[in-house]
Amino acid sequence: MKNPVNTSVISPAARRRPSRRLPIAGMIGIAIVVFWLVMALIGPYIAAYGVGGVIGDDVFAPMSMHHPLGTDYLGRDMLSRILHGAPYTIGVALAAVSLASLGGTALALCTAATGGWFDAVVSRVVDTMLSIPHQLLALIIVASFGSSVPLLILTAGIGYMPGAYRIGRALAVNVQAMDYVQAARVRGERLFYITCFEMLPNMFRPVLADFGLRFLFIVLLLSGLSFLGLGIQPPQADWGLLVRENIIGLSEGAPAVIVPAIAIATLTIAVNMVIDSMVGRKRRGNEV
Template sequence: MTAAAFRGARRLPGTLVFGAVVVGAFIVLAVLGPWIAPFDPDMFSVRSRLLPPSTTHWFGTDEFGRDVFSRVLAGAHYSLLMGFGATSLSLLFGIPLGLIAAFDRGAVGETIMRAVDVLISIPPILLGLLVLAVTDPALWKTIIAVGLVYVPIMTRIVRSVGLGLLAEDFVQAARARGERAAWILAVEILPNAWPPIIVETALRITFAILLGSALSFLGLGAQPPASEWGLMIAESRPFIDRAPWIGLMPGICLCALLISVNLLGEGLRELLDPRLAGRG
């Protein structure tokens, strides 16, 4: 059994393994961050202001003497919560809307797709700003805003997949048996649509994290003294010449997380797409 499992693991795409390991490491750090952080991420220390990286402060300290390494650990859960929370919200609304638009070729489907076309034409960052401009900034509001931004994109993707599956013989057989539309969508279409949806979900997490960090950078996401990475980068701007490590360290972690999630999505695409099954 162990040898068989090992041989199966060797057939997995390298991008999938590497991305899963790095993303898993970030998840572990996000969960254990409050317990393994060497300092309180919000503790001020006037005597420790703007210290460079050292054996005591691995990532240095910021303008308030706060340990940057501890703040980076504490901020990991913000980015992961943004990515997974916003993407889950986009799936919650995008999947049913996409399936309905694929199945209904009448007024309902057309109305959904025309609304999707209008929303997709608006740049995501601008749409996020429009959603957040009417309320006070807060992290949970940013998650909702980012999730709503990607609902139209997810709807279009699910509709495209659904249209292809509707032409398959097993769907035609279900229609011939007189099955209801809800049953066909839930039992015949959705289970077979999951592979491309899973791949798109992994990639959408990347965009959600990036957009959430951009909104926090603009002051519309997490608010001080939160240790969200985008906010940390924004707060480091006045000290970029004297203490570049304040913004450099969260920036590196943000890039590493985005790249690893992208690799995870690419690996899932190679694994689930039969046309790429033997490419590794």
């Protein structure tokens, strides 16, 4: 007669096995991020009014059925303005962080794999750029050459590329010392293969977390520039400019100021929640 299986006994490995599911905070963050990404894509097409359309003389009107978020200082529908501003706030930040993260990581892989004088020269140039505050660099460039979407993307991308390079190089130096990278060198693999197929996949998660953090920094940088009048120019608007335009009516038209600020806050907090969840899962997996 076979002994019955004792289902109450669970192996220590099974107890320590990490869950594949994201925590609730991470799932909520992903839902909010996806919502704003969708709004950035379709927002201008579903807005009830044009980006600069003045719909009446009732400035700072309260929330109503016709204007769910009220109107601004010129009588424009705030919901439509926020939907039109989503592509600029999110799209420009995504383009800039892609330039910063991809450029910095690619350069870090090349310098770590090549080494020698090339690594030393690039590292010293990056150290020099890191000594310049991002906000100051952005203010100088925009004030000197004017404000436009391509210039804002280039300014934010170049400003945050040194930080992405530093993170990428620290990861690449550790990864290239691994046995599988050394084995690829012994096999005679080319530099492109080693960096793209041996090193980069093992750096992907930390680089992705850094990508999210830099996206937050760039959103806040661009919103700050718009608040100072150096970002997206009227009649187009991002959320930072919406706050600046309506700050004079805070006492009588609070939704026109608070709602764009809440939009910025929900986007940045949601991205931060996703990053924390990803890092937490990786840490729990390493502890096992």
